[in-house]
Amino acid sequence: MGVILKQSVQNTVISYLGVALGFVSTILLFPNILTADQYGLTRFLLSPAFVFAQFAHLGIKNVVIRYFPYFKHTRDSRSRLFTLTVLVAMVGFLIFSLLFFSLENILIDYYQEKSPLFTEYYLYLVPLVFAILFFETLNNYVRALQDSITGSFLNEVVMRVLIIILLIVHFFDFISFELFMVGFVSSYCLQPLYLAVYLYRRDELTFSNPINDNIRRLAKSMSVYGLYSLLGGITVHLVGNIDIIMLGSLSDLANTAVYAIAFYVGSVITVPQRSILKIAIPVLADLIKEKKHEQILNLYRRTSLNQIIAGSLLFIGIWANMHNLLGLLPEAYQGAKWVIITIGAAKLFDMATGINGGIIMNSKYYRFDLYTNILLVILTITTNYLLIPTYGIMGAAIATAFSIFVYNAIKMVFVWIKFSMQPFQWTAPVVLLIAAVCLLLSFEIPYLFNFYFDVILRSLLIAIVFLGSILLFNLSDDLKSLVNETLKRTGDLLHKK
Numbered sequence: 001m002g003v004i005l006k007q008s009v010q011n012t013v014i015s016y017l018g019v020a021l022g023f024v025s026t027i028l029l030f031p032n033i034l035t036a037d038q039y040g041l042t043r044f045l046l047s048p049a050f051v052f053a054q055f056a057h058l059g060i061k062n063v064v065i066r067y068f069p070y071f072k073h074t075r076d077s078r079s080r081l082f083t084l085t086v087l088v089a090m091v092g093f094l095i096f097s098l099l100f101f102s103l104e105n106i107l108i109d110y111y112q113e114k115s116p117l118f119t120e121y122y123l124y125l126v127p128l129v130f131a132i133l134f135f136e137t138l139n140n141y142v143r144a145l146q147d148s149i150t151g152s153f154l155n156e157v158v159m160r161v162l163i164i165i166l167l168i169v170h171f172f173d174f175i176s177f178e179l180f181m182v183g184f185v186s187s188y189c190l191q192p193l194y195l196a197v198y199l200y201r202r203d204e205l206t207f208s209n210p211i212n213d214n215i216r217r218l219a220k221s222m223s224v225y226g227l228y229s230l231l232g233g234i235t236v237h238l239v240g241n242i243d244i245i246m247l248g249s250l251s252d253l254a255n256t257a258v259y260a261i262a263f264y265v266g267s268v269i270t271v272p273q274r275s276i277l278k279i280a281i282p283v284l285a286d287l288i289k290e291k292k293h294e295q296i297l298n299l300y301r302r303t304s305l306n307q308i309i310a311g312s313l314l315f316i317g318i319w320a321n322m323h324n325l326l327g328l329l330p331e332a333y334q335g336a337k338w339v340i341i342t343i344g345a346a347k348l349f350d351m352a353t354g355i356n357g358g359i360i361m362n363s364k365y366y367r368f369d370l371y372t373n374i375l376l377v378i379l380t381i382t383t384n385y386l387l388i389p390t391y392g393i394m395g396a397a398i399a400t401a402f403s404i405f406v407y408n409a410i411k412m413v414f415v416w417i418k419f420s421m422q423p424f425q426w427t428a429p430v431v432l433l434i435a436a437v438c439l440l441l442s443f444e445i446p447y448l449f450n451f452y453f454d455v456i457l458r459s460l461l462i463a464i465v466f467l468g469s470i471l472l473f474n475l476s477d478d479l480k481s482l483v484n485e486t487l488k489r490t491g492d493l494l495h496k497k
Helices: 002-033 036-056 060-070 075-111 116-144 149-171 177-201 213-250 253-289 293-320 322-327 331-352 356-361 367-419 427-443 451-472 477-496
Strands: none
Touching (some): 036 213, 060 075, 116 253, 149 177, 213 253, 253 356, 253 367, 293 356, 293 367, 293 427, 322 331, 322 451, 331 367, 356 367, 427 451
16 A cells, blocks of 8 residues: 555645646636636537547557556566557547548537537547547556656646636737637647656657567457447546536536536545545556455555545535635526535545446456446436436536446445455444534534635634544544654654754
């Protein structure tokens, strides 16, 4: 757990810095600088771009993580794997481009009535897909080298800083909205370029003939795994983005903007999850390869508990400060409260189930992930189609939450049956009970003078009571170790001074 805990903490710090920057851009700047239609356009371009990028990588993104342990021992074998990775991604992008330009008229006709602004910028999808495809592919190779920090910092911090700069420049009329959109897309294109330079400096950006005996021996299993992970990845991203995509056609870009903000806030609680998974999954792949069942179980349960603790704290913190949050948004965004709570609850359940998806995807049962994903896509599209016309953005939230719950429940039960392990310990319900009590107590706290005092003091009180209770009842060894290590380092620093 050493490397996982260390990089998880580093990723969490980076992610929270990214959340702070995201708060500035998403809550303070985007809705107050762009019109609802314009902001909805930026979200609406990204959602299909992420889905298309999942198709374009042809499964190679996940193959890198799964099979890197077989190639990591020599520079030559890593070079062959890297070359294969880039070539497959390039082929996937060419296939996407051919399909996109063949079907562009259908795409325009579908969104012309409800989201006409999209039809003016739909070509921006092509460079966005390229940027997302190669960032995710190269970043997974970097993660396979057990460096989860570089990609996190680039995606969570650098990207948000660039977007904030673009928004400010547009606000002062130095650039038009058209140039803002050019800069918006270009900022995504900088990510894979930076990773290419990073790999070059590490002497990992090397190309050679990707075919050798090792590749031939693993070719069949890599191809099958890549195919299933491709189909599974597309379905996962469809589920994660279909609400935005369907809102654009069944509603309009203004409602898409409101939902995007609500979804962003509700998803803030997953910051610790992303930090943990970035390093836990590569380590898990090694453990599964070595068939270390006890260590896998230990990793499964500890990541689940740590995610429940972090996710619960953020969830009750957001709910307790809902009045402050909505006070920062324009009138058009005031209907976001229950969307935020619904999405947040679903994300908390997703975190609570731990790394069940990683266990399935890195085992011989990885095909099962595809079957559940196909079922989930059908369920998500159906529920969104039925609920959005009647309930609008709340319908999209209910459909998404229901899909997340079903998806994770199925995977958790499957892991329980096939691997005789489940993520929960007796401490999990105790943590949730403490969180519920803290939330109820926060409702009794009156408004404290002004916005800044209220946010800081209310959040601080919740954090002290929640984390203090967990430490008092000794519910998490990792939290206890983290606190002790922090106190020790602080003491050493003060002693040196």
